Amino acid sequence: MKRALITGITGQDGLYLSELLLGKGYEVHGIIRGQNNPKRALVESIVPEVHLHTGDLTDLSSLLRALNASAPDEVYNLGAVSFVAYSWQNAHVTTEVTGNGVLNLLEAVRLHSAGDPGRVRFYQASSSEMFGKVQAVPQNEQTLLWPRSPYGVAKVFGHYMTINYRESYGMHASSGILFNHESPRRGPEFVTRKVTMAVAEFARGRTAPLPMGNLDAQRDWGYAGDYVEGMWRMLQQPTAGDYVLATGRTHSIRDLLDVAFRHVGIEDWERHIVEDPRFMRPAEVDLLIGDASRARDVLGWAPTVTFEELIAMMVVSDLAALDARRG
Numbered sequence: 001m002k003r004a005l006i007t008g009i010t011g012q013d014g015l016y017l018s019e020l021l022l023g024k025g026y027e028v029h030g031i032i033r034g035q036n037n038p039k040r041a042l043v044e045s046i047v048p049e050v051h052l053h054t055g056d057l058t059d060l061s062s063l064l065r066a067l068n069a070s071a072p073d074e075v076y077n078l079g080a081v082s083f084v085a086y087s088w089q090n091a092h093v094t095t096e097v098t099g100n101g102v103l104n105l106l107e108a109v110r111l112h113s114a115g116d117p118g119r120v121r122f123y124q125a126s127s128s129e130m131f132g133k134v135q136a137v138p139q140n141e142q143t144l145l146w147p148r149s150p151y152g153v154a155k156v157f158g159h160y161m162t163i164n165y166r167e168s169y170g171m172h173a174s175s176g177i178l179f180n181h182e183s184p185r186r187g188p189e190f191v192t193r194k195v196t197m198a199v200a201e202f203a204r205g206r207t208a209p210l211p212m213g214n215l216d217a218q219r220d221w222g223y224a225g226d227y228v229e230g231m232w233r234m235l236q237q238p239t240a241g242d243y244v245l246a247t248g249r250t251h252s253i254r255d256l257l258d259v260a261f262r263h264v265g266i267e268d269w270e271r272h273i274v275e276d277p278r279f280m281r282p283a284e285v286d287l288l289i290g291d292a293s294r295a296r297d298v299l300g301w302a303p304t305v306t307f308e309e310l311i312a313m314m315v316v317s318d319l320a321a322l323d324a325r326r327g
Contacts, residue, residue, distance in 0.1 A: 003027045005070045007057060007105065008078030009050065010039035012185040013125070017076060017228040018047040024232075029070035031055040031063070031079070057101030063108035067120075074235050076123045077105050080155075083189050084129060087151035088282055094150050095157075102158030106165045106173065113171075121172040121235040124162040127155045128179040128220065128246070128288045140291040141177065141242050159242075166240050174234040179220040179246035179290040181227040182310060184317035191253065192221065192314065195260050200318040202272055203264035204326075209272055213279030215253045220289045222247045223305035223313075233299040246290020247303045259311045264319070 004021050008014045009030030021028050029051045032040055043050060053069055055062035057079050067075075080098040081087065087094040102124060113119045131139045132148035147153045159175050166173040186193040191213075198210045222245075230245040261269035295301045305313075 001025060001027050002074065003029065003070060003072045004074045004076060005029045005031065005066060005072035006076045006078060007031045007055075007101075008080060008082075008125070009052075010037070010043055011078060011082070012183055012187070012224050013078045013181075013228055013231075015043070015046055015185055016183070016225050017078070017231060018043075018050050020228050020232060022047060022049055027051070029053060029066070029072065031066050033057075057104055058096050060104045060108055063105055064112060067108055067112040072120060074121045074123070075105070075109055076125075076231060076235075077102060077158075078125045080125065081151070083187070084149050084151045085189075085279075087149050087154070091150035095154050097154075098151060099154035099157040103161050106161060106171070110165065110169055110171065117170040118172045121240070122162070122165075122174070123231050123235055124158055124173065124175040125231075126159040126162075126175040126177045126242070127152065128177060128244075128290060130156045130159060130177065131288060134287060137287065138246075138248065138289040138291040140244055141294060163242070172235070172240045174237075174240040175242045176227075176231050176234055177242060177244045177290075178227055178230075179222065179244070179288060181222045181224040181245075182314065183224040184314050185224070186314070192256060192311070193318075195256055196311065196314040196318045197322075198272075199260040199264055199266075199315055200322045202261070202266060203319060204322060209274040211276035211279060212253065212273055213276065215257070215273075215275065218250045218252045218287045218289070220246045220248070220250050221256075221307055221310065222303045223310050226303045226305060230295055230299060230301045233295075233301055237298070241298075243295045243299065243301075244290045244292050245295055245301065246292045247307070248290060248292060249307065250287065250289040251307055255307075256311065259308055260315055263312050263315045 053066040081094045129152040133146040135144040182192040
């Protein structure tokens with residue numbers, strides 16, 4: 001039985017990855033921050049088979065303890081301060097967790113695997129936000145990185161640190177450059193979930209308009225359940241490497257609103273939306289679209305859920321949750 005250790009297990013990706021690995025017969029361990037983490041109950045309800053360890057990406061000693069306790073064959077670093085807008089409000093914390101946290105975990109894995117650097121395979125969750133002010137369309141593994149947020153800068157640090165540990169110590173360390181991936185488990189602060197939750201409310205009689213930021217920003221959106229399959233496939237390769245995971249299709253926020261509102265029979269969504277400068281980024285990332293050719297050719301990976309199916313899935317889930325809350 002293989003063993004895997006996951007940071008960020010309380011998040012969308014951590015939960016889907018846990019389900020995937022358990023289905024493949026893995027013994028799954030997860031690191032959660034704080035003894036009274038309010039999300040512990042969520043993990044225990046969705047994936048009760050997971051063994052949880054207390055740890056923190058900013059504390060090397062806690063990571064070593066978790067590694068010693070779990071003795072993993074694979075480590076997936078999904079932990080981060082992942083909400084881009086927040087990274088401007090607290091760039092220091094974002095840097096410590098999302099950037100330096102990668103270094104701490106790489107060093108912990110290196111020390112844990114002393115004498116056999118390839119024994120534990122390592123996955124780093126890199127991000128399409130690293131491309132920022134894009135220098136090529138579409139973006140692939142060779143595209144110049146030009147981050148436009150503290151979050152993106154921190155992710156670039158972690159990405160290159162992963163490459164450095166691979167080249168310096170012979171570690172089996174791979175990075176997945178994942179473009180936006182969503183699901184009904186996405187946090188409510190992210191724009192896709194913000195929209196689908198509001199659409200459910202409008203379908204049930206909401207009248208207050210929804211404040212939004214830049215409606216013309218474009219993203220390459222896929223389904224998180226597809227993307228964790230790609231993470232796992234990276235660590236099954238004989239040699240480590242970096243891979244873009246993306247759908248290769250881009251949609252604007254307006255497209256997102258069109259699809260979501262149409263699913264509940266509302267065509268004239270403009271009357272429900274107000275553009276609010278509070279939600280504008282200080283430095284916008286205007287167009288992200290990924291080229292996942294390498295992942296397709298080497299990993300045999302491809303997305304299975306379309307953008308329209310994804311947004312419909314999220315709207316249906318949020319409608320059901322809203323109705324359940326209202327009895």
